[in-house]
Amino acid sequence: MPFFKAVLLDWVGTLIVPKWGPTRGRPRGASWIERSLTQVGWEASSAEVARISAALSAAGKRPDVAEGWAGADLSAAAHQESYLRWVMAAGLDCILAEAMYEALCDAVDNVFAVDVEPTLGALKAAGVKVAIVSDIHVDIRPGFAKAGLDTHVDDFVLSFERGACKPDPAIFRTALERLGVQPHETLMVGDRSGHDGAAVEAGITTLLVPPLTHATEKRLHLVLAACGVAGC
Template sequence: MPGDRASAFDAVLVDWRGTLALPLAPERWVTAALGGLGRPASPVDAAPVLERLEAVDADARLGTAGMDADPALHRRIFMEVLADAGLDSALAEALYRVESDPGNDGFADDVPAFLARTRAAGIRIVLVSDIHVDVRPRFHAAGLSPYVDAYALSCEHGAEKPDPRLFEAALHMAGSRPDEAVMVGDRHTHDGGAAALGVTTLILPPLRAATDRRLHLAEALLYGR
């Protein structure tokens, strides 16, 4: 097993959404919000909401730089976009609640084994995420918190990837030098910022389904296979 083999690295910095967890699909996001309000929540019911969001370029606007480093800014921009889309306040609040609940992001099937093997090999694990809420409860609920040594979250450090400050915080938490760590993520524009510090960086294809298996590539890097 990989966990039984020596590694040239002593820490793994790993991204959350897109790498370990499957981001909530837009249709499921809207149907969950509608259902939470007791409204009709079929894909047909979600379609007009998604059309309104597309009309105001919500996807791009909700990715505004700096949002995940400031929870108050995140909420303000989010609610402005939903208001511009003409959504009523109750639905806007419901959409924000659903998007802000990491419990709605499912782990990929290979995550538990990857985390367990990495820990068994004596390699420290730090989650590095651009996110406006605390993801620790999600790991606890999934029984995975014993495998994670620390969490470097943008909302707690006032910096988001590719800002080197977030990676520096993660390295400090791991007690590792840049050359002793590996960063595993799914966006070169963000996770690739670790490379500027001298951290070996692996960019995986973003998760599209829970059954996608990507993390064996990280193990191959860790153990030189």
């Protein structure tokens, strides 16, 4: 019998590779910028990509920009406002900035880690309820549907829909209520101590894994081990 009746899973950094780094406003890789440049028909040379990346990184370190990301995922409007502050500080052209924002908001354009499907499948088979608890400004359900993972998830608790972001314990309590489980019956899994780790304040046992950097990394066997569930 599983040790827990439910598992709450973070999304970005836990199940998918972030399109930007752990600190808001710092792009993780060049592909995001390169694709946007190509989309608008502009030069996408390595030098131009590096220039834009450096400008965004520098802008992301500005106190006003960094502070502007606080609460950005409470609504779509708040996120867009924070993004605009960032790209304006970086001096990006508005056409490119718009293309990049579309890429940033595309919840379907993400690759899940290779161990997500077997982990969710094993939890489902064991009768463990699963909820995705994410600080996000867009609906990520279509991404799960595209990957064929939507049937493995019982509920989605998204910050922009609930009006609460981690580390606010309210978002974890909402997940518990929607799944019909108690804190001691639940495991929270995430990659950020200051956000996902706050689930302990709601009485939830919490497992923190290193942030996902590549889709081939396997870390979710730790979730099955913590639940006492055999892998598929």
